[in-house]
Amino acid sequence: MEFFEKQFYHNSLGDWGIALLIIIGVIIATKLVIWFIKNVLKKLSAKTKTRLDDLLVEMLEEPIIYIFALGGIWFALKRLVFPPDITDYIDKGFWFVVILATTWFIARLLIALIDEYLAPAVEKSESDLDDQLLPIARKVIKYTIWILGILMALNNVGFNVGAILAGLGIGGLALAMAAKDTVANIFGGVTIFTDKPFVLGDRIKVNGYDGVVQEVGIRSTRIKTLSGTMLTVPNMKFTDGIIENVTMEPSRKVTLNLGLTYDTPEDKIQLAIDILKDIIGKTDGTEEKALVSFNAFGDFSLGILFIYYITKGADILQVQTNVNMQILKRFNENKLEFAFPTQSILATVNKE
Structure with a gap:
């Protein structure tokens, strides 16, 4: 027994051993808590009609495990004797982590509640504005909770939060000057919400890129290009650039230049013009207005300009296919031949 009474860093080896056994016991107990949550609490909550208890159990699972484990380690260390400054660090460190874990739980729970109850209601609404504001609101709520939680944790361990906030206020001006692009992006996001040059789901063209708007954030907007890649565009690009909203076009203009042989x-030629007008009148998905003109004597063809419009909401590629198939079919039936590049070469042969 003398071995366990030997002193090591202000405590006997026996006390160190008991602390170690407590920590091992806490690890085992933590495993049991995890098993209990997954196999008992989750099954019980799944049997209820409401989803609220399921969310509480799911969001509480990880934070409570960390708090339980750290609490056991803290209890084991509190049995030991340390210098006052080390004891103070242990106490403050424990409560710092507990506050952060609590903040983590609250942030997870609120975001889960938003996704479970608010997001479906927003999706059912007719307005697109709430669809754009919801992702921003989620981020603002999440960051606000974490900022408050960190400030509370720092205040609890002895930091002067007032001095920190005052320092942040003074440094905020310098930060704003250094981060002017970020500020410009934020104001660009505000402009998008107020002017509404586009909404979620619109197909737009900006800075040479063409795609569908997937998300409008505080700093940037995500666009899924027609090739399937995700493009992140800083919001300031929308305030100083030209945006073409393809979705808002009343109809799609299609221009064809047809060439007939000389x-x-x-x-x-008149028959070809009449056929083109008749095709537009009989093709679904096209507007009645169409422009047809014998407009050019080309290098190797007689040019016919054909302009028609596809109605909004129609399948653009399919309508174009239908029109082109009818042109090919009826021109062939009436022996109207399309021209292709040709050259006439005159050669002089000297006979001796």
Whole structure:
């Protein structure tokens, strides 16, 4: 027994051994708590009609495990004798982590409640503004909770939070000057919400990129390009650039330049014009207005300009296919030949 009575750093080896056994016991107990939550609490909450208890159990699972484990370690260390400054560090460190774990739980729970109850209601609403504001509100709530939690934790361990906030206020001006692009992006986001040059789901073209708006954030906007890649555009680009909202176009203009061979008589040219007008009148997804003109004597063809409009909401590619198939079919039926580049070469042969 003398071995256990030997002193090591202000405590006997026996006290160190008991502390170690407590920590091992806490680790085992933590495993049991995890098993209890997964196999008992979750099953019980799943049997209820409401989803609230499921969310509470799921969001509480990880933070409570950390608090339970740290609490056991803290209890084991409190049995030992340390110098006052080390004891003070242990106490403050424990409560610092507990406050952060509590903050983690509150942030997780509020975000889960928003996703479970508020997000479905927003999706069902007719307005697109709330769809854009919800992701921003989630981030603001999350960051606000964490900032308050960290300030409370720092205040609890002895930091002068008032001095920290005052320092942040003075440094805020310098930070704003250094982060002017970030500020510009934030104001760009405000401009998007107020002017509404586009909303979620709109197809837009900006700075040479073409895609569908997926998310509008405080600093940037995410656009899924037609090739499937995700593009992140700083919001300031929308305030000093030109935005083309393809979704808001009333109709899609399609321009075709058709060329007929030079041996086509004038009655056949008129027939071609009449056929093009008739195709537009009989094709679904096109507007009645169409422009057809015999407009050019080209290098190797007689040019016919054909402009028509596809109605909003129609399948643009399919309508174009239908129109082009009808042009090909009816021109062939009426022996209207399309021209292709040709050259006539005159050669002089000297006979001796």
